[in-house]
Amino acid sequence: MALVEITAGNLFAGASLRKLEVGSVVEVDDATASRWKEAGKAKDTDKKKGEKLVFEVATPSEPSGKELAGIQKQLNEALDQVKMLTDEAEAKDKAHAEALAAETKRADEAEAALTAATKKDK
Template sequence: MALVKVLVSNLFAGAGFQKLEAGQVYDVDDSVAEKWLAQGKAEKATEKKGEKLTFEVATPSAPVSTDTSVLQSKLDDALEQLKTAQDAVEAKDKEHADALEQLKTAHATELAAANDRADKAEAALTAATKKDK
């Protein structure tokens, strides 16, 4: 560890990127001190104590498994379930389309019968009206 006195006002360091004050003495790692000295951002301090800065490194995440067969089998199962669900949806769609077509046919038959009755009633009314005159 090395004691350095910060010379610049825009220097940030540490795990939380805290702003370092110009003129203050800090106790930093030797490699960091060398960089700051070389860049002219700090000078070696002769004081006995300074604020200690710690530089934290994030720990790596858990290693990714190289065995992809389990993942692939899960993916295959999910794909199979998706295909089954799509087939079921298509079957339901066809069933609904058939039912709708039957309803349309039944409605058309009822409408034709009602129109026929209305035409016959109108013709009878016209005939009755002519007889009365």
């Protein structure tokens, strides 16, 4: 374990990621201390005592059978909803494509009629 003094104002540490204040003295493992010193966020200190920071990672427990069943039910419902929404979107896309084709055909016919009328007038 190494005792270091914090020199940067943007350092967050510990399991709760609390902000460490500039000038505070903390005791951390050697690897963390060397990383902080290399990054210019901490320096060695001659003080004798500091707050000990422990970096622990909690592992979640395995979900129970009831929880798994509930999660699976939610997943199935979500997948059904995604399929339904996808089908609706595809149907809307098809309807839009058909409407666009009809309008394009109408515009082409109107343009052809305008060209024919213009040729007649000459």
